[in-house]
Amino acid sequence: MRRKLIAAVGAAALVAGATACGTEGGSAGDGGKKTLTVWVMDGSAPEPWSKELNKAFEAEHKGVEVEMKVQQWNGIQERITTALSEDSPPDVLELGNTQTAGYAVTGGLADLTPMKGELGYDQWNEGMLSSAELDGKLFAAPWYAANRAVIYDKSVYEEAGVKPPETREEWLAGLEKIGEKTDKQPLYLPGQSWYVFAGFLWDEGGNLAVEKGGDTWEGALASDEAAAAMDFYKELQSHSTAPKDADEATPQQSTDVVPKGDVASWIGLGWEAGGAVAAIEEAGDEADFGYFPIPGKTADQPGHVFFGGSNLSVSERSPNKELAQEWLQMATSEEWMTKYAEATEGGLLPNSPAAQVDPAEGSFAEAMVASAEVGRITPVTPGWANVETDPNPIKTYMTKVLEGTDPKQAGKEADEVITERINGS
Incomplete structure (x- = not known):
């Protein structure tokens, strides 16, 4: 990492x-x-x-x-x-x-x-x-x-009358309210934040790739679970002005985007939260962030996260x-x-x-620890490193879906690349 x-x-x-x-x-x-x-x-x-x-x-x-x-x-x-x-x-x-x-x-x-x-x-x-x-x-x-958590500007949430959510439904409703009642971007979420997407996919019971036996793996993004996960990601991303064809590091959200002051919330790691605070203070302002776990589908369990x-x-x-x-x-x-x-x-x-x-x-640590029991990692196989090689097919898949391609079709195209790479072909 x-x-x-x-x-x-x-x-x-x-x-x-x-x-x-x-x-x-x-x-x-x-x-x-x-x-x-x-x-x-x-x-x-x-x-x-x-x-x-x-x-x-x-x-x-x-x-x-x-x-x-x-x-x-x-x-x-x-x-x-x-x-x-x-x-x-x-x-x-x-x-x-x-x-x-x-x-x-x-x-x-x-x-x-x-x-x-x-x-x-x-x-x-x-x-x-x-x-x-x-x-x-x-x-x-x-x-x-x-793991990641949601980082939010307390003053913006207070202005909009929004409290940290416990479910996906509450999360979306709060973002809608922030968009209506403030001049801030409700959520900064680039289109290719695939670690975030992976958590939504695990929430749905899916995975990025599945083992077929005999040390053979194949991509699993043409599934109903992946389509459902991308539907939710797309809803979140509709509240963001972030590019659909970039990840959280291009530009770096914590130091190049958030410190400019027009972001109400974003999803990041502890080091990113610390980097944003330092950048804001260096500019002569004061950061007042709150943190909450990525919400799950129901209140009894937070959303899955990548470890x-x-x-x-x-x-x-x-x-x-x-x-x-x-x-x-x-x-x-x-x-x-x-x-x-x-x-x-x-x-x-x-x-x-x-x-x-x-x-x-x-x-931040408190919010992070709340998700510890539902943390997961990418498929455990030596070939997984090949999947993440640029151009990352998961990122490409996400951008295609956000730009209107049918999730099943985009998933099928991504799965072909994932399957070839993960098996070392």
Whole structure:
């Protein structure tokens, strides 16, 4: 997940003094000491948590030093692929949750299946767990996740007499009212925000692609469920002046659109909310945002959301595999995940609901946590990364439907591309 999440939710600074990339691996040092090398991504590990964790691990493992190396998301897949193919790869690696299956299928990750009980497998968030497994085997431990929520301007909602909704119907009615009673854009929603669409699709019981057996997958956007999800997306998008042929990053909604002041609400991640607040304050104004979960079809459950996040894995070729597994076990335990949630001020979801801390009332984190039990990820298969390659067929599908193409026809065209790509043809 290419996001500086910790900074966005006001957590502590990143791991200090760590070097950038490098593919040297685990055993090193003088006097018989061993160095355990851990790669973490920029924005994932708050410094106080990392220092305390590594100090505790080193105290239990005399002669071992943990060296964390911070990596940048840009170009990380190539660097990890190279590192895993070498004789001395990093011992432990943070992997994006949609990337893990791709590395597992190459044989580069250690099989952690025998450690399920020790790792607390049964206590993990089900929405995060799926990304850590492939073909019935466990290749990672979920670490953290984050999801989107609705961010709204409190003053505009108050002016229109609108309260945060609990259902889709209330949401649409509120947007209509804002359009009638204020001069603001009720909702900024670009036509290609496909992570948002995915949540609506899961609400309808559909999926982006389905497994047909024999390691074969096919696209599933020509379905009735996808058509229903796009119908709702289209209703929402009718309250927006955002382009139908662009996503939330073109232009970046949090820093290039929202700070201009004519947006009543939008859908984003915590780091985006933080970025908007910073941009507004830099311009000399004051942001007064409220947050609510993306509403579901009924009030008893919020809408499904995409979980962006990371897992922790052990390299198959790690020269310190047993130590690496022990470090991973400690780092992802309920004790240390609770500390992690505290260090991120509740702004990231830990791998276990039991480790979740109560977020501040009225915070983005509070709205995000409310959707945690209905978080999901994209289909877990090594070929999924090919689907997201530009031009992303899901984005193309969405634009076509918004511009008037029949959803079933647009879905059929998208499914042909998805099926070819996901199966690696």
